[in-house]
Amino acid sequence: MSTVTPMMQQYHEAKAAAGDALLLFRMGDFYELFFDDAKIAARLLGLALTSRDKGENPVPMAGFPYHQLDAYLAKLIAAGHRAAICEQVEDPKQAKGLVKREIMRIVTPGTLTDDALLTPSVSNFLAAIAHPTQGDQAGLAWIDVSTGRFFAAIFPARELPDQLARIQPAELLLSEENVNALEAAELCLSITRRPAWAFAYQAAVESLANHFGTLSLDGFGFDLRGDSAALRAAGAVLDYLAETQKVSLAHVDRLLPYSASERLAIDPATRRSLEITSTIRSGHREGSLLGVMDRTVTGLGARLLADWLAAPLIDVVAIRARLDAVAELVADSTLTASLREALGQTYDIQRLLARVTTGRASPRDLSFVGRTLAILPKVKAKLTARTSPLLQQLEQRIDLCGDIRGPLEQALVDDCPLVARDGGFIRSGYHAPLDELRELTAGGKQWMAEYQAAEGLRTGIPSIKVGFNSVFGYYLEITHAHRDKVPADYIRKQTIKNAERYITPPLKEHEEKVLTAEERSKQLELDIFAQLRELVAGATTRLQATANALAEVDVLAGLAELARSRSYVQPIIVAEPVLDIEAGRHPVLDITEPDGTFVPNGIECRARNEERSTSELDHSSLAPRASILLITGPNMAGKSTYIRQTALLTLMAQMGSFVPAKRATIGVADRIFARVGASDELSRGQSTFMVEMTETARILNTASSQSLVILDEIGRGTSTYDGLSLAWSIVEHIHEQIGCRTLFATHYHELTDLEEQLTGVRNYNVAVKEWQDEVVFLHQIVAGAADKSYGIHVAQLAGVPRSVNERAREVLAWLETQHEINLDESELPSVNGRVGRPASGQGGSPSSHWQMTLFSSDDHPLLDEILATELNDITPLEALRLLHAWQQRIAEERATAK
Numbered sequence: 001m002s003t004v005t006p007m008m009q010q011y012h013e014a015k016a017a018a019g020d021a022l023l024l025f026r027m028g029d030f031y032e033l034f035f036d037d038a039k040i041a042a043r044l045l046g047l048a049l050t051s052r053d054k055g056e057n058p059v060p061m062a063g064f065p066y067h068q069l070d071a072y073l074a075k076l077i078a079a080g081h082r083a084a085i086c087e088q089v090e091d092p093k094q095a096k097g098l099v100k101r102e103i104m105r106i107v108t109p110g111t112l113t114d115d116a117l118l119t120p121s122v123s124n125f126l127a128a129i130a131h132p133t134q135g136d137q138a139g140l141a142w143i144d145v146s147t148g149r150f151f152a153a154i155f156p157a158r159e160l161p162d163q164l165a166r167i168q169p170a171e172l173l174l175s176e177e178n179v180n181a182l183e184a185a186e187l188c189l190s191i192t193r194r195p196a197w198a199f200a201y202q203a204a205v206e207s208l209a210n211h212f213g214t215l216s217l218d219g220f221g222f223d224l225r226g227d228s229a230a231l232r233a234a235g236a237v238l239d240y241l242a243e244t245q246k247v248s249l250a251h252v253d254r255l256l257p258y259s260a261s262e263r264l265a266i267d268p269a270t271r272r273s274l275e276i277t278s279t280i281r282s283g284h285r286e287g288s289l290l291g292v293m294d295r296t297v298t299g300l301g302a303r304l305l306a307d308w309l310a311a312p313l314i315d316v317v318a319i320r321a322r323l324d325a326v327a328e329l330v331a332d333s334t335l336t337a338s339l340r341e342a343l344g345q346t347y348d349i350q351r352l353l354a355r356v357t358t359g360r361a362s363p364r365d366l367s368f369v370g371r372t373l374a375i376l377p378k379v380k381a382k383l384t385a386r387t388s389p390l391l392q393q394l395e396q397r398i399d400l401c402g403d404i405r406g407p408l409e410q411a412l413v414d415d416c417p418l419v420a421r422d423g424g425f426i427r428s429g430y431h432a433p434l435d436e437l438r439e440l441t442a443g444g445k446q447w448m449a450e451y452q453a454a455e456g457l458r459t460g461i462p463s464i465k466v467g468f469n470s471v472f473g474y475y476l477e478i479t480h481a482h483r484d485k486v487p488a489d490y491i492r493k494q495t496i497k498n499a500e501r502y503i504t505p506p507l508k509e510h511e512e513k514v515l516t517a518e519e520r521s522k523q524l525e526l527d528i529f530a531q532l533r534e535l536v537a538g539a540t541t542r543l544q545a546t547a548n549a550l551a552e553v554d555v556l557a558g559l560a561e562l563a564r565s566r567s568y569v570q571p572i573i574v575a576e577p578v579l580d581i582e583a584g585r586h587p588v589l590d591i592t593e594p595d596g597t598f599v600p601n602g603i604e605c606r607a608r609n610e611e612r613s614t615s616e617l618d619h620s621s622l623a624p625r626a627s628i629l630l631i632t633g634p635n636m637a638g639k640s641t642y643i644r645q646t647a648l649l650t651l652m653a654q655m656g657s658f659v660p661a662k663r664a665t666i667g668v669a670d671r672i673f674a675r676v677g678a679s680d681e682l683s684r685g686q687s688t689f690m691v692e693m694t695e696t697a698r699i700l701n702t703a704s705s706q707s708l709v710i711l712d713e714i715g716r717g718t719s720t721y722d723g724l725s726l727a728w729s730i731v732e733h734i735h736e737q738i739g740c741r742t743l744f745a746t747h748y749h750e751l752t753d754l755e756e757q758l759t760g761v762r763n764y765n766v767a768v769k770e771w772q773d774e775v776v777f778l779h780q781i782v783a784g785a786a787d788k789s790y791g792i793h794v795a796q797l798a799g800v801p802r803s804v805n806e807r808a809r810e811v812l813a814w815l816e817t818q819h820e821i822n823l824d825e826s827e828l829p830s831v832n833g834r835v836g837r838p839a840s841g842q843g844g845s846p847s848s849h850w851q852m853t854l855f856s857s858d859d860h861p862l863l864d865e866i867l868a869t870e871l872n873d874i875t876p877l878e879a880l881r882l883l884h885a886w887q888q889r890i891a892e893e894r895a896t897a898k
Helices: 006-018 035-045 066-078 157-167 183-187 201-212 228-245 268-274 289-293 299-310 316-331 333-343 349-357 363-383 389-397 402-411 432-459 480-485 505-538 540-566 615-619 639-655 688-702 720-738 749-757 791-797 802-819 861-868 876-897
Strands: 022-027 030-034 050-052 059-065 083-088 101-107 125-130 137-144 149-156 171-175 191-194 465-469 473-479 491-495 499-503 572-574 578-584 601-606 628-632 663-667 671-676 708-712 741-745 761-771 774-783
Touching: 006 022, 006 030, 006 083, 006 101, 022 035, 022 066, 022 101, 030 035, 030 066, 035 059, 035 066, 059 066, 066 083, 101 228, 125 157, 125 228, 137 157, 137 228, 149 157, 149 228, 157 268, 171 228, 191 228, 201 228, 268 639, 268 671, 289 299, 289 540, 289 639, 299 349, 299 540, 299 639, 316 333, 316 389, 316 540, 316 572, 316 639, 333 363, 333 540, 349 363, 349 505, 349 540, 363 389, 363 402, 363 505, 363 540, 389 540, 402 505, 432 465, 432 473, 432 505, 473 480, 473 505, 480 499, 505 540, 578 639, 601 639, 601 741, 601 774, 628 639, 628 720, 628 749, 639 663, 639 671, 639 708, 639 741, 671 688, 688 708, 688 720, 720 741, 720 749, 749 761, 861 876
Parallel strands: 022 083, 125 171, 171 191, 572 663, 628 741, 628 761, 671 708, 708 741
Antiparallel strands: 022 030, 030 059, 050 059, 083 101, 125 137, 137 149, 465 473, 473 499, 491 499, 578 601, 578 663, 761 774
């Protein structure tokens, strides 16, 4: 019967503490995994799966060298696993018996701090949700452990998906009491269940106060009663970090209340439709609005830009302050260039501080802090005497931290190593005792060389040499050919293939001095390093404030560079819900398409009943006082691009950016809704149409007159008559009940007749030119309704076989012949009691064309006359005459239509 060895017993104890995390067990120069952990790691990391104690019960085992930890950790975390790092906590040389080992940290998707595991431009949030004990107000807290930014707030439970879509947490903590998966959690890849007591209110308040060293949380801006759910979530986050990190979290020095009422609300569907931070197709940053706008030169600036874009402002004064700062930088390109050059020489202070306070900083990290502090005077000087209030504030917020910079520059060499234990990173001349030890170590090596030469002369053995190994230290090695010349005072220690190894009393005496000096010098460097680390950690609050200011300067300078290079204009921001944009361009396509190919388009739109208060709104070529723009036109002509463009320009303006346009007046929106495209959600049993209607219902139920709504092809997911009916009633509801700025792109030409019924509706279409049976899309938005869909032409452009297109034309001609109807004869009751014609020609006037309509009926006058004819009362000759007359009437009507 096999027995468990002491080392495996130690492993089992550590594994029990690690829970469901994969245990990386340090054994010498390797991290080893055993049992099921080894099987998982072997599969994910491509490691060889071997076994320990090969006998009746072999133990599966896999491992990798310790210096490859970061690379393998990244793969494990990316695969959705947690990893517990079990380190040797004592020197094996000094250990009595089994080396002590402890789990030093548990690495999870939401607790990453190492640069190798993080993307510089992306925040890495850990979030927790505390569900309401009463009412519908849920608590949400989120932290980026790599920077120390910690937030909490309460939200209506229905808004949690919106907030998680904005935060995009890498890991979400939920109570085990929530048996059913939270709908909001579907936006997070990694869910961690925590015991219910981790979300207890009293424990949360106490742990938060203890962490921040305060008697209460009053100074943080939280209402202890009203915000109890937020504090419960924050307490759960702190409890989880204490369990997994097992180190000081001094860089988490405050908990900030987050106010959603100060930010533009954007739901998940809108974020996805507008591709704000990632594209729909690939999910990557490249090709998104964030991807094309990012001109930052620092990681902390890139993360702040993403924050601004994910949650734009709604306060007119705050937006104008950002725009004025950008404007000043745009006007002074030399200033902007020099600021960006200086910022590009700094390092990510936010993440460096996290590693410093958690005790994981390297000498190189400290040197990067010092180098960044050395750049601060240059940045601060560039911001001096600025006229923009925001730039003035940022200059004041930059703390030069000279008391930190001086010791770091004096103590650390220019090129510091990544590992502290090998020494060599403290400058000569900084610490006298260290210099003495180094001289002794260097002198000892010189002594060894001189001793080797002297012994060669004394013994007559010129090939004698001094060597070293970890078994018996320094030795003299003599080949077998000279063994007869070995002096009597040499003590033989080892025989190897071609030589003998000896020691001498003088050699061992000096060896002790040299080795002691070298070890003592390394330890002294470690002590100095610890002092420097504590010096930096003690200035965490000041350094974080400075880092935040640098991030903001970087974002503003990046926005200025973008505006200058792409000829953007400063938008006029007003509180009234208006949109007046001249020659606007889609911010992504304007950059990704070849220069000069994108066709600009303007827009004038204002919430219903909004008075025209400024004459500048009269410059637009679009019709006045429209709250809803109905946009028709064929596929590929640019309808979706146009409506998305409008939403993106509004979003850019409200986050403080210039916009790609010739002129822009933008009224602040409280929410932006985009219902563009849909996909099945099979995991939730929802079809495309169900998703479409759910998202549309949310718009109709939550939009206000201050909102901006863009809708594309609403109703196409169901039968034609159902879809048209829904689209018709949705437009009426928005116009009559909400009155917000709305862009509605549709293929239902029947909707264009709403212009005559609803005072705030205007028809526009994407201009198309027909020439020799070819169609050219002009991508220009013009007044009036489109009279054709050009679907067959689009199919031809897409590469549909010619035979299919030709047959489609035949079928279309037959259908039009069968269903032609004079549009003046078909009427539909409107929402306000007026009578409308649901199908009309260009511009909303009665059509001169015979147009196929979904509201066709059998009530044509000719059909009535045929039905009324009594065939039994007429002769065959009279019947022929009637038939001839009817044919002539049909021919005349067709000729008129053409």
